[in-house]
Amino acid sequence: MSTEQIFDLGQCTVRELNQALHDFNGxxxxxxxxxxNAQGDHALAVGIxxxxxxxxxxxxGYYCAGMNQHxxxxxxxxxxxxxxxxxxxxxxxxxxxxxxxxxxxGRGGLVVIEGDAAARCGISMKGVDIxxxxxxxxMSGFMAQRGRLVVCGNAGAALGDSLxxxxxxxxxxxxxxxxxxxxxxxxxxxxxxxxxxxxxxGVSAKAADFKRFGSARQLYHxxxxxxxxx
Amino acid sequence: xxxxVGLYLKNRALExxxxxxxxxxxxxxxxxxxxxxxxxxxxxPAPVGQLKLVLQHPDxxxxxxxxxxxxxxxxxxxxxxxxxxxxxLLRLSVSEAALRRYxxxxxxxxxxxxxxxxxxIYKEVGLPLAVAVAFGLRGMxxxxxxxxxxxxxxxxxxxxxxxxxSTGSDLCLVHNGSLSNHNRLRRKLEKAGAVFRTENDSEVxxxxxxxxxxxxxxxxxxxxxALVDLDGFYTFTIGTSDGxxxxxxxxxxxxxxMAETDDWVAMASEYRALARLPGVxxxxxxxxxxxxxxxxxxxxxxAPLN
Amino acid sequence: xxxxDPGLHESYLFNRDVxxxxxxAATEGIYDIRGSGAKRYLPHFDDLVFLGASMSRYPLEGYRxxxxxHVVLGTRYAKKPIELKIPITVAGMSFxxxxxxxxxxLGRGASAVGTSTTTGDGGMTSEERxxxxxLVYQVLPSRYGMNPDDLRLADAIEIVLGQGxxxxxxxxxxxxxxxxxxxxxxxxxxNIDQRSACRHPDWTGPDDLEIKIxxxxxxxxxxxxxxxxxxxxxTYYDTLLAVKAGADVVVVDGMQGGTAxxxxxxxxHVGIPTLAAVRQAxxxxxxxxxxxxxxxxxxxxxxxxxxVAKALAMGADAVSVGVAALIAxxxxxxxxxxEYRQLGSAAGYYDDWQAGRDPAGITTQDDELAQRLDPxxxxxxxxxxxxxxxxxxxxxARACGKSHVHNLEPxxxxxxxxxxxxxxxxxLAGTSWIPGRR
Numbered sequence: 001m002s003t004e005q006i007f008d009l010g011q012c013t014v015r016e017l018n019q020a021l022h023d024f025n026g027x028x029x030x031x032x033x034x035x036x037n038a039q040g041d042h043a044l045a046v047g048i049x050x051x052x053x054x055x056x057x058x059x060x061g062y063y064c065a066g067m068n069q070h071x072x073x074x075x076x077x078x079x080x081x082x083x084x085x086x087x088x089x090x091x092x093x094x095x096x097x098x099x100x101x102x103x104x105x106g107r108g109g110l111v112v113i114e115g116d117a118a119a120r121c122g123i124s125m126k127g128v129d130i131x132x133x134x135x136x137x138x139m140s141g142f143m144a145q146r147g148r149l150v151v152c153g154n155a156g157a158a159l160g161d162s163l164x165x166x167x168x169x170x171x172x173x174x175x176x177x178x179x180x181x182x183x184x185x186x187x188x189x190x191x192x193x194x195x196x197x198x199x200x201x202g203v204s205a206k207a208a209d210f211k212r213f214g215s216a217r218q219l220y221h222x223x224x225x226x227x228x229x230x
Numbered sequence: 231x232x233x234x235v236g237l238y239l240k241n242r243a244l245e246x247x248x249x250x251x252x253x254x255x256x257x258x259x260x261x262x263x264x265x266x267x268x269x270x271x272x273x274x275p276a277p278v279g280q281l282k283l284v285l286q287h288p289d290x291x292x293x294x295x296x297x298x299x300x301x302x303x304x305x306x307x308x309x310x311x312x313x314x315x316x317x318x319l320l321r322l323s324v325s326e327a328a329l330r331r332y333x334x335x336x337x338x339x340x341x342x343x344x345x346x347x348x349x350x351i352y353k354e355v356g357l358p359l360a361v362a363v364a365f366g367l368r369g370m371x372x373x374x375x376x377x378x379x380x381x382x383x384x385x386x387x388x389x390x391x392x393x394x395x396s397t398g399s400d401l402c403l404v405h406n407g408s409l410s411n412h413n414r415l416r417r418k419l420e421k422a423g424a425v426f427r428t429e430n431d432s433e434v435x436x437x438x439x440x441x442x443x444x445x446x447x448x449x450x451x452x453x454x455x456a457l458v459d460l461d462g463f464y465t466f467t468i469g470t471s472d473g474x475x476x477x478x479x480x481x482x483x484x485x486x487x488m489a490e491t492d493d494w495v496a497m498a499s500e501y502r503a504l505a506r507l508p509g510v511x512x513x514x515x516x517x518x519x520x521x522x523x524x525x526x527x528x529x530x531x532x533a534p535l536n
Numbered sequence: 537x538x539x540x541d542p543g544l545h546e547s548y549l550f551n552r553d554v555x556x557x558x559x560x561a562a563t564e565g566i567y568d569i570r571g572s573g574a575k576r577y578l579p580h581f582d583d584l585v586f587l588g589a590s591m592s593r594y595p596l597e598g599y600r601x602x603x604x605x606h607v608v609l610g611t612r613y614a615k616k617p618i619e620l621k622i623p624i625t626v627a628g629m630s631f632x633x634x635x636x637x638x639x640x641x642l643g644r645g646a647s648a649v650g651t652s653t654t655t656g657d658g659g660m661t662s663e664e665r666x667x668x669x670x671l672v673y674q675v676l677p678s679r680y681g682m683n684p685d686d687l688r689l690a691d692a693i694e695i696v697l698g699q700g701x702x703x704x705x706x707x708x709x710x711x712x713x714x715x716x717x718x719x720x721x722x723x724x725x726x727n728i729d730q731r732s733a734c735r736h737p738d739w740t741g742p743d744d745l746e747i748k749i750x751x752x753x754x755x756x757x758x759x760x761x762x763x764x765x766x767x768x769x770x771t772y773y774d775t776l777l778a779v780k781a782g783a784d785v786v787v788v789d790g791m792q793g794g795t796a797x798x799x800x801x802x803x804x805h806v807g808i809p810t811l812a813a814v815r816q817a818x819x820x821x822x823x824x825x826x827x828x829x830x831x832x833x834x835x836x837x838x839x840x841x842x843x844v845a846k847a848l849a850m851g852a853d854a855v856s857v858g859v860a861a862l863i864a865x866x867x868x869x870x871x872x873x874x875e876y877r878q879l880g881s882a883a884g885y886y887d888d889w890q891a892g893r894d895p896a897g898i899t900t901q902d903d904e905l906a907q908r909l910d911p912x913x914x915x916x917x918x919x920x921x922x923x924x925x926x927x928x929x930x931x932x933a934r935a936c937g938k939s940h941v942h943n944l945e946p947x948x949x950x951x952x953x954x955x956x957x958x959x960x961x962x963x964l965a966g967t968s969w970i971p972g973r974r
Contacts (some may be wrong), residue, residue, distance in 0.1 A: 018754045040258065040502020042747045047684055047755030059501055063738070063751040067684035078501050078515070081485060082738035082751075086682050097515055099501070100485065101738040105679040107723065118517040119482060123737040124679060126723035138482070138520055143733060145723045156519070162731070164724055220728040221711055222566060232743060262743045264780075381743050381780060384773045408741065463740065483740035 003031040009058075010037040014044060021071075025049040040080065045073050051090070065092040068109060084111045087128050100137070103130045106147065112201045119156065122149040125166055131201035141168050141213075142178065148197060152205050160213050169194060169210040177213065184214040232381055232393070232406045233259025233499045234486070236467045236474050237507075238374040238526050241493040248273070249370035251507060253362050255496070256377040258503040260358045262406075263379025266392035267361035268353025270402040270469045273372025276321055276347045281329060283320040284343040284350050286389060294318040297340065304332060315364040316389070317343060317352050326399055334425065341390055341427070346400030348373075348471045353392035374527070376469040378404035385429040395436035398443065400471035405432035406499055407484040410462035435460060439468065453477045453523045465518075467497055473527015482520035489513040495526050568800040569708065571633075571889025571899060572859055573701050573792045573837065578809045580792065580837055581846040583956030584949045585965065588935040596934040603930040604940040607854050609831045610692060610761020610784040613753070617761055617784075618670055618691050620854065621650025622926045623941060624844060626918075627789075627835050627858035628674045628694065628765070630656025632709055632718040633796030633889065634862075635906035636663050637914070638898040641865050643667030644911060645918025649926070654694060654856075657707045657732060659721045660686040667911070672763065675752070678707060678732035680722040684755060692785070693752055694763040695745070697774075700793030700810070700836040702802045703767030707732035709797060713892035715901040742777040749782045763787050768813030768836065769806070775820035779830050787856065788817045790836025794859035796899065797890030810836035810847075812959035818851030819961075827851060828942075841928020848929070849944035850960060857925075864921035865914040866896045 007017045017035060024030035030052040038044060038058030045054050046066040056064070059077035065084045073084075078096035087106040097115035104120070106128025113121075116134035120142055127146040135153035142158070144166030154172035161178020167190070168181070177183075186208075194207035235255040239245055248271065256269060276282050285297065298309040298320055305328070310321040322329075326345060333342050344351035352365040358379050362368065378393035385391050394402035409431040416426060416434045424437050438459065442452035449470060456466075456477065465484040468475040476497050478486055488497045489504050491513045498504050507513075518524055546552065560568065589595035596603060610617035626646045631639050633656060640663040646653040652670035659681015665671055673690030675682065687693065698704060709718075709730040719726040739748045749762055764778040765787035778786045790810025795803065814834050821827040834847045835856035847855045868876075873883040875895035881888060889899035897909035933941045936948045950965035951957035957964040958971035 014754065015758070019757060022757060040500060040505055043751040043754040046751055047687075049684065059505055061500060061502055062744070062747045066751050067687070067755055069684060080500055080502070081744070082748075085738045085751075086679060086684070088684065099487065099517065100483075104737040105682060107683070116516070118487075119520070120737065124733065126679075137517060142737075164728075219731075220725075222729055261746065381746075381777075383742065383777065384770065406741075406743070483735070485744070 004034055005031045006034045006036065008036040009039065009041055009044075014041050017044065018046060021045060021048050021050075021052065021054070024052055038075075038077065042080070045071070048073070048090075059096070068092055078115070079113075083113075084109075084128075087111060097134070098132075102132075103128050106130070108147075110197075110200060112203070116153070121151075122147070122166070125149065129197055129201075131197065131203055133203055135172065138175070139178070141166060141181075144168070148194075150194065150197065150201075150210070152203060160215075162219060163213075163215040165215060168213040169207075170213065171205060171210045174211075174213075180216045180219045181213055182216045184212050186210065186212040232404075233262030233379040233503070234404050234406050234465060234467050234497070235259060235377045235499070235503050236375070236404075236469070236476070236497045238474050238495045239493065240495065242373070244493060245273075245373055246371045248372045248375055249366075249368045251494075252370075252375045252377065253368045254506050255498060255503040256362060256367070256379065257358050258505075259377075259379040259499060262499060263381045264357060265382045265387045266353065266355045266380045266389070267358040267378070268351065268380075268392040268394055268404075269362075269365075269367060269375055269377035270344065270349055270351045270394045270396075271367075271370050271372045271375045272348040272400075272469065272471065273350065273370065274348075275471075278347075280321055280323045280347070281326060281345060282347060282350060283322070283329065283345050284317055284352070285320065285340045286317045286343045286353075287340040288316060288389065290316050292316075292340065297338070301332075305329075314352060314366065316354060317365070319350055342396075344396040344402065346471065349396070349400045349402060349469065351394050351396055351402055353378075353394065354389055355387060355392065373472070374469065374474060376402060376404055376467055376474060383408055384431070388428070391428045391430050393432060394469065395430070395433045397436035397468075398440035400469075401436075401440065401443070401449075402469045403432065403436040403439065404467050405435060406465045406486075407463035407479070409435065409460055409464060411460070412462075415459065431462075435464070435466065449475055450523050450525055453525075457521050465499070470525075470527060473525065475526070476518050476524040478518050478520050478522070480521040482518075486518050487515070488518055488524070489515045569710070569797055569890050570800055570803070570887045571794065571796050571798075572803075572887040573794040574804050574807075575887075576804055578792060578837075579811050579953065579955045579959055580809060581811060581843045583811070583953045584846050584951055584960060584962065586845065586849070586932055586936060587948055587950055589937045593937045595937050596939065598931065598934055601934065602939055603934045605926055605930065607831070607942070609763075609833075609854065612784045612826075612830055613782065614692075614759060614761040614784050615757075616691075616759045618652060620652060620670070622922060623848060623852075623854040623929070624838075624922055624925055625651050625672075625833065625854055625856045626653040626861050627793075627856035628654035628656045628672070628696065629858055629862075630658035630680075630709075630796065631661045631664070631721070632656070632658035632680075632713060632901070633899060635897055635900055635909060636661055636717075637906050637909040637911045638862070638865060639664040640667045640911035641909060641914030641918060642861060643671070644915025645861070645864070645922060646670070648915060648919035649922045651922065652691065655686075655690075657696075657709075658718060659683065660689070661721075663911075665689055667915070674765075676707070676732070677734060677736045678722075678730075679737065680724075680732070687752070687756060690760060692761040692763060693756070694765050694787065695749070695752070696765045698767030698769075698789075699765065699795060700767045700789035700791050700807050700813075701795035702798045703769040703791075703807045704734060705798060705802050705806070706734035707797075708890070710890050710892070713890070713901045715903075718901055742781045745777075746781040761785055763833070765789060767791075767793075768808045768810065768816075771808065771813040771816040772820045775817040775832075776824065779821065779824050779826050783830060785831045785833060786817060786821070787833040787835065788813050789856075790814075790834070792837030793835050794862075809959065810834060810838075811956060814847055814850045814852055815959065815961045821851070828853065841925045841930075842932065844925055844929045845932040845941065845944060846949065848941050849948050850946055850962075853942070857922075860921070861918055862898055864918045865898055866909065866917065867894070867898050869896060872896055
């Protein structure tokens, strides 16, 4: 589809933008949306349920592209707290940094952060793939259940604390690991899959350069000898 | 629960624009704190031996000349007076200890908002725009400023309960979050002679730092000790005579983002408050680490002090 | 106190229950986890009575003269507020904690009497959406099963900050209840313990919550009422902040409120009784001039129409039932006594809802047990119960001369104990004295 709809947030409200996007919910296609003048507004492009492509110029506040389904949302700037929270599918890309809790509880799709992600990146993630070209802050991957968190830079403290079955890959250094998170072997199959993901994310990094972290599964059933970790 | 902003100008050539750069930062935090607004601006340092005193009374027609005259008579000095909306700025040559003693003894009808050589705090119930306009923030020049928009949690929506809290000479504190052990700490500080004006947890944090520093701690040391003694959730920004400091609790849930260029250092609860600063696109941008003391200005340098 | 044997002097402090618990802890090395709500004595609605009409007030005739019961929730911001025929809703209980059959039965029962039911910490099942005419979708810290499609299917959204049984605590579901379907909905492996978070992953505090509420409104095009559910503790402040953060409805759950699985120490020792919480919540709403504009739902120990009427008189717009609804479905039925005894409990005592072995087929994920509960029969029983509560509420309201149950007032109440008078803020019976007030 070659048409483009332009929304200037200096001229229209967040409500008008989101309603225009939602008018395509359930459709198989739609126009390209260009959003201009984003100035840290919250809840931009949330709840899309159609394969739209949306380019947001400027920086966005909390929860941009929250609960995204099928759409490709690109933020040409920095993103606030809870970027693409609970994303179901589609691709959300930030050209700059993302604040706390990026892709929190995401259940599918791909989130690419070209800069750094702050604390709690991928908290309680449930199937989303997250690729961070920079570094992630503390408590990233906290209680992460499913999906992959890929960090090309470094990871802050308590990485993967109380981890379930999500996979975490870090190329740089890890400040320290959280409770029940351990380094695991990187298998040949995982290298292939990770290379595919990196390529999908448009990131030039080699999977073999990453370390993999996963759950030690010691907290899966209460055991008095692990009580300190609860 | 609130919005916080701070701006410290490294390039002195920008000082005439401090208010113009800072006001939009504060206004961006309106949604985070609709109850009250306040800011500390550091400017026009008083010469050695002289103090700047900011007082507040809810009645804009309050007779400040009478207050100035009483202070002048008490200390046998000239008192310069300038009224800003519900606040007034006084300058007089007096020792800080004597002035504080006098103010406690008088138990005056007005409130003491700040005391120092550099600091002036202005705060009032209301939305940021109204408060900024009432005090003429935009036109203020100076070296740095700290601001706060408040959504009250467990204490009353009053001017006294607004931030920043003055914490002693030239220091002030703003807080986003909620402390969980401030009541016992308050009682401990009261036993040691501290006087509180509000039920606010943030005032306890401010007073705590004040007491630590009165006992000889540097700001960095006081903040490091605060990590041990203050429980709960907090992002603090502390204004000092020549810079500011930032501290987040070890869990660090309450938001904070920082940016630095050769010309300035800024912090805010959300990036949107920084977005209009000149050169922000080239700034180093990061979110402060948990349980890490950051101090700018003076001898502290630009690096975080741990 | 347990029974006394002549000549044996049992300690009040170290009675046989206490000794048993110390011995259990020493053996097992873990706190006691159980379901249901606080079991110990607490001041409650029983400690209040109504001042029926006499000379100064005129009562309404039962059956003939109308006494309306409908309530509209979400009038502040939502484009589509929900209208309930009765001021009694069914509280959030998860699929996972409850069987799919139990969830369906709750939906059927609630729908039959024109009220809503609520999802829980495990997402929305198709059975409950189909069986519930009005369904409230919970947004919890775990976000298990959180899905925008379900959000759009919901009639209202409830952001859960806490529950009365455990204000400040996270959820827990033990491995034995995590069968393949429950695990799949939660994106977790089967059979492992689930420790869900106590704070939401993407916001903390009222300033961030305000932004979160706006996101949910944007996603759902401002159609759906947004509730905020709080566990009763600092209820006055929490209610103020919920309103400031933009709630359409505040749900206050007192410490008698039930849970599927929580530490006994949490259930019995954290939170305040429902009676005290209602008064604090109403005070906060009144102070903001938001009483009746932001609706208040009260839960935690609602059992009878008397409880409903008293909560409404104190200022609630509606109440919620959880534990009572499960009992109506058949929980703790005397007919199952032998089976309860095999589990080390007895009919009337059973609270091991965390264990997943419920012979009534309610708090279980065991297919065989769950099939014992017929959702149609269960729904009918719940509907009968809710109808009875409604009629009882009307009986009291009419006796106080009210043509709508919402016209009950605190002044229609008197307290039987000093404690209840102080907590509820109504005078001790026969006096004009409210402790703590001039």
